[in-house]
Amino acid sequence: xxxxxLFLILGMIVQHATGLGYIPKRIVSLVPSQTELLFDLGxxxxxxxxxxxxxxxxxxxxxxxxxxxxxxVDPVKVRQLQPDLIIANKExxxxxQVEELAxxxxxxxxxxxxxxxxxQMITDIxxxxxxxxxxxxxxxxxxxxxxxxxxxAAALKTAYLIWRDPYMTAGAGTFxxxxxxxxxxxxxxxxQLRYPEISVDELRSAGCELLLLSSEPYPFKQKHxxxxxxxxxxxxILLVDGEMFSWYGSRLLLSxxxxxxxxxxxxxxxxx
Numbered sequence: 001x002x003x004x005x006l007f008l009i010l011g012m013i014v015q016h017a018t019g020l021g022y023i024p025k026r027i028v029s030l031v032p033s034q035t036e037l038l039f040d041l042g043x044x045x046x047x048x049x050x051x052x053x054x055x056x057x058x059x060x061x062x063x064x065x066x067x068x069x070x071x072x073v074d075p076v077k078v079r080q081l082q083p084d085l086i087i088a089n090k091e092x093x094x095x096x097q098v099e100e101l102a103x104x105x106x107x108x109x110x111x112x113x114x115x116x117x118x119x120q121m122i123t124d125i126x127x128x129x130x131x132x133x134x135x136x137x138x139x140x141x142x143x144x145x146x147x148x149x150x151x152x153a154a155a156l157k158t159a160y161l162i163w164r165d166p167y168m169t170a171g172a173g174t175f176x177x178x179x180x181x182x183x184x185x186x187x188x189x190x191x192q193l194r195y196p197e198i199s200v201d202e203l204r205s206a207g208c209e210l211l212l213l214s215s216e217p218y219p220f221k222q223k224h225x226x227x228x229x230x231x232x233x234x235x236x237i238l239l240v241d242g243e244m245f246s247w248y249g250s251r252l253l254l255s256x257x258x259x260x261x262x263x264x265x266x267x268x269x270x271x272x
Contacts, residue, residue, distance in 0.1 A: 012106040014085075017127035020106060024085035024129060028078055029054065030070060031089045034110070037122060037249030038087075040138060041131040049081045056251070073097045079104065085128065114178035115146060118248035138250050145256030151184025152263045156210040156236075158185035159203055160245070163218045166197045179245045183259050185210060200231045210266065211235050216242035236266065 014020055028049035029035040035054035038047045049067045050060060065081060068074040070092045078086070083105050088098050090111040101107060108128060110121045119139045126135020158180060160170045170176035171192035180187045188206045189196060203211065211232065213220035225237045243251055244258045 012102050012104075014106050014108045014128070017124040020085065020128055022084070024083075024106075026081060026083045027085045027087065027129070028067060028081055028083040028105075029087045030067070030073060030093050031087060031110070032056070032070070032092075033243075033247035033249040033251055034087050034089065034121075034125065035060065035249075036247070036251055037125060037138075038129075040250040041126060041129060041134045043129055043131065046129065049078060049083065071097075073101070075100055087125065112248045113173055113175055115142075115182065115252075118175070118252060119143070122249065138253065142252045142256075145253065146182060149182060149256045149259055150263070151182070152267060153184075154267075155184055155186040156266070157188050157207050158210040158212065159188055159198070159206075159208050160212045160214060160240075161218075161220065162195060162214050162216075162242070164220070164224065167199065168195050169198050171196050175248050176245045179255070179259070183263060200228065203235070204232060208232065208235050211237045212240045212245075213237065214240055214242035214245065216246070238262075238266070 025046055027038065027043065027047045029038055029047060030051055032051065032054045035047070035050050036056040039057050039060060047060070048065060050064045051068060051070050051073070052066045053070055055061050065077065067077040067081070071094050073093070075097070078101060086101055086105050086107045088107055088109050090109060098107060098109060108125070112118050112121050119142065122135050122139050126132045160176055160180060162168050162170060162176070169189050170180070171187070171189040171194055173193050174195065177187055177190065188208055189198070211228065213224055220239055222239070225239065229235075229237055240262065241258060244255045
């Protein structure tokens with residue numbers, strides 16, 4: 001799947017990582033995980049605008065101009081920054097908003113559905129911003145981390161909840177699904193695409209053995225485990241860090257060690 005041109009629109013969608021023709025000096029990032037990547041690529045001065053959900057790094061969250069949310073971008077605030085590159089994502093941003101911005105500014109639009117897509121995205125952004133060596137270092141470390149990740153010994157029937165009321169899970173074609181597979185977890189919703197709505201009864205009838213409650217976008221807490229455990233008495237339910245499963249930038253440097261610890265916790269709950 002091409003990582004570049006994803007909307008057929010009349011605008012300045014950059015089609016190749018080498019096609020910008022210059023090194024950008026005023027970057028606006030509309031994607032939290034890619035904002036963190038810009039930081040790790042050393043683009044402090046060049047990054048001028050971020051969203052209100054770009055919480056990493058904390059120093060940028062406090063000091064950079066915010067241009068709205070990932071799905072509620074303020075075009076006026078973006079234009080005021082006069083960006084020479086906007087970084088957006090097919091899933092996280094709204095098509096119509098990206099189209100509007102692309103009429104006036106170059107946009108790099110990513111589509112990340114698995115680890116390989118993520119590594120290509122990091123490489124592409126390194127190429128776009130003149131940070132090829134740093135991006136290469138990041139991708140090599142990520143590959144090493146996941147290369148050494150040992151999957152869970154038992155492929156537990158697993159579901160991963162991202163939302164409550166209604167409950168929503170991650171199915172096939174999502175980055176989360178790919179991360180579950182790399183951990184060795186058997187996603188019971190692999191036969192459904194994207195983010196289907198589900199019920200507790202469906203989880204029970206599917207024989208869900210492991211239920212992971214994400215910290216984002218819905219902030220699941222211990223009280224939600226307690227509530228669900230009463231209805232799913234045979235299911236192991238855990239809170240997990242959603243950033244580790246769904247952030248596909250340089251946060252992946254931390255994901256493999258986190259998954260290793262999670263797998264150990266599941267297989268040896270007493271710490272044996």
